[in-house]
Amino acid sequence: MSKNHTWRALAGVTAGAVSMMAGPAAALAAFSDTGNATPQYSAMRLLAPASADVIMTCSANGAKVAVDVNSFSEVSGANYHEIDLYNPSGTLAFTGDLGKNAGKSYKSGNQPVGTWTYEIRGYYKVPGTANMWRGSALTGTLTC
Template sequence: MKSRFNFLRSAAVAVVVAAGVFSGSTAAVAAFRDTEQAAPQFSTASLAAPAAANVTMSCTFGIRATVTVNSFSTVANANYHEIKIFDRSGNLEFTGDLSKAAGKTYTSGYEVIGTWSYEIRGYYKVPGTSNAWTGKVLKGNLTCA
């Protein structure tokens, strides 16, 4: 009796499983295709080097230098311009913001003066962030006049 009961129970389970397989829904197969293209939400800009600059250096007794940016050509797409002045050993002496009067003139402390150099470049500072695109550099040399 027990084996007949096991057989009936196994048969009932098989019937329920088979009914579920045959009466259940089949898997959905779908393919999606879209040919629209959105316009890109970004842009790029190349920041060139300034075309020219008029930077002079005057010295007092050969031991104190004053460097002045008289003029420079602005860079298209740049919203900030900067000068860096290097001493005769290549050490950075000064970094100036060329949009401010104080950034256009630098007077050194007492030191041996030789041929100095400068770099002027434009930047695009991305509003609301600390990111900036850096432009190419205009380099020049300075000697006492």
Template sequence: MQGKGIIWQVPAIILAAVLLVMGVQTSPAHAKFNDTERGAMSVSAARIPAPAANTVAVTKSCDSFLWFGQAKISIGTFTAVSYANYHELKIIDPDGVVQFTGDLSKTAGKSYSSGVQNVSNLSGTWTYQIRGYYKVPNSTNSWTGQPLTGTLNCP
């Protein structure tokens, strides 16, 4: 009969242990970590400079005959700008309106002619800008360089 008492004592001990564990209220664990690490991260940005004036061959003229004339600006040779993968020519008329934007990698983008028009429409200062861009591949984003600016004065 002594063996039967042990059989009942084991489940009673397990039940008491389970009830004891369930009755003990536990608080959530909290931990706080403080550590500082310094990483050496070097970051820089490229600055796209303006083309050097002595590396660009510009031909410009104001041709007129009687009451008609035309403004002409052409880019011959030019040296590519550091960090740029695209170069552009922009022509601005005396009223400040952009008349032409050309891709300098294409023959058609290297010259502008206003076409024959009344001399009064030509008079004033025409401005040309040559600048490099970095166009990000597979994106519409680009970085714009500083322009080389020149003028053509038509009487």
């Protein structure tokens, strides 16, 4: 073999090696697992209920009251609804779960007469946790 052929062969191998290193490397990937995620809320705004039918009945001497929630409009996105009832001095007298019959009615012992206030609101309780989103309240007054 002549020196010329050896240099040509060596130059050809070198040029081939350099061209392979200069080009982009091929990448291969394969995915074999799938999964479904449940939607998670990072922020939520719960509006106040649009309306409620709440009535108060007073005993003859006015010392005992009964409050009944006949109906209320549910809050979109909420999975729990609650009423808070405040006596005339502004003290929380009752909190009720509006999803249960026992939570829709309150009968007091001796209480002061005057104007009572109620708040009805929706909550979103995050499943599997103690976290919850608290909505705005629909407020109203009842007089005895």
